Amino acid sequence: MQVSLQALKAFESAARRGSFKLAAEELSLTPTAISHHINNLEGRLNVSLFKREARSVTLTEVGRRLAIATSDGFAQIERALEEIKLSGYVVRVTTTSSLAALVLLPSLKDFSLSNPNISVEVSTGESLDSLPYVIPVRFGDASTVQAGDIVKCESFDVYGAYGMQTPSWSAKPITIFSTEWKNSELPAPPLKAWLAKNGVEQANITVKKFDQEFFGIQQAMAENELVFCSTTLAKRLLKTKQLQHFGTHSVESELCYYVAKKAHFEGKNARIFLSWLDKLLMD
Amino acid sequence: MQVSLQALKAFESAARRGSFKLAAEELSLTPTAISHHINNLEGRLNVSLFKREARSVTLTEVGRRLAIATSDGFAQIERALEEIKLSGYVVRVTTTSSLAALVLLPSLKDFSLSNPNISVEVSTGESLDSLPYVIPVRFGDASTVQAGDIVKCESFDVYGAYGMQTPSWSAKPITIFSTEWKNSELPAPPLKAWLAKNGVEQANITVKKFDQEFFGIQQAMAENELVFCSTTLAKRLLKTKQLQHFGTHSVESELCYYVAKKAHFEGKNARIFLSWLDKLLMD
């Protein structure tokens, strides 16, 4: 197609509106741009598309032929685009299983109450990360993440299944479930620092590791055990009386939740979702 | 339409060909351009249009929806454009009445024999001059015309109606028909120079003026008189024994035939016509 698509669109609008001026308004251009486009089109096609009067233009016969084709052709494309754009009101998020299961999915009903016209689709795994319209909420080493992308720096603490006895850190052997990330480059959960901060280094502790926090948490709840996990994941479970806290002190970690290229998500609905997520994780 | 038409066209081609590389070839672009367009489109629409493999791409469901619409929409427009372009095989020319009547129209059957698929439409007057696809063959002052636009510099001579007596320049009063252009800024026909060149300044000459050469020529033929006109217009009439020449010497003039913005007429058929015209006028 050696003729410019912009020119064809300008022509279509001018033909429909019967005026270069109105076409310019419709397309947020100047009348000059319309005039140039149509003159260019006429030159390329070697035909006259409009008959010019002093203050108006009327379509020639050949102009009418093209007007019908462009009107139908562009309308067809626009209908498909509209359908697709409507589907864009879905905000797509990909994140870890743990955050999805323990934080995001359970909180989504609150989001939906506030934003009934926004649909959020959550997926786990990393295969969608590189898609420009999927918001990747990831867990990573804060020192390798852009400051603007960090949503929440994570702390860790020990929690026990709801209703179990308070552990005696100086007597019986104690088992604590913790996590060993699949990604060996991620900083390990700061258990040693926690032990030191809480003055229980000398406790008789056995650590059982899971490759996801979610698994460790679930197991601890099922077996009335302790779990060393992030405060973010534990928060809701504390509130719903599935976990309990024993008055120990949490420790900061080098880990954080972040959204890669956060500023790139410019869509209105994506911004709304990201604001909500900020609040959700920081509270 | 906030999405780029170029991006939509790139998408349509990639979808049809199932490859960014092939789309790039089809559209005479680089694969990078295709990639940028499609990534931009996906970002704007907030959807994935292609599933990327290592060495290939496959359409997503939503991509298929858009592919159908763009394929149909653009095809519709292109069909109309093809029809219109076919109609562009008509070469449109506007020129003076004199040249049209005495040279161009009578010679067109030769042109058609050589180019049976090209149709030439000739109009007189200046109203079509500014249309970009109408070839204006004009008569003007060579000093104000771009060198590349000049087709033929014009000479003038005296001719008589066929069969009339050879004029005696030194005896009886002589009437010569000449032209006074409507456009007063055009150089007058060089009659004085002709008289001087032919050594007949002392002849007893009365000049009768017409505002078009064609009129003067027609009148001279009808009344067995002399006419001072351009050699180009006289040529065919000499050949067809409607005018005769008396052995006088033609004089060059400051006037020429030219095609305004000649180089702008790039269409194949227009170039063919212009070549033919060059030859016709120069012979």
Added chain:
DNA sequence: AGTATAGATGAATTTAACTCATCTTTAAGT
């Protein structure tokens, strides 16, 4: 293991798109 293929990313370059300034030709209003 090395090479080829094809799409991705981002900076730099190119070019078409667009605007601004000015002009022209009516048409409308006084």
Added chain:
DNA sequence: ACTTAAAGATGAGTTAAATTCATCTATACT
């Protein structure tokens, strides 16, 4: 009849989108 308004035309200058170049990545193939 004269003046003003409306709307398209032309061409130079500016801007922003389109495009390329350079480089990289992830397979697939030999």
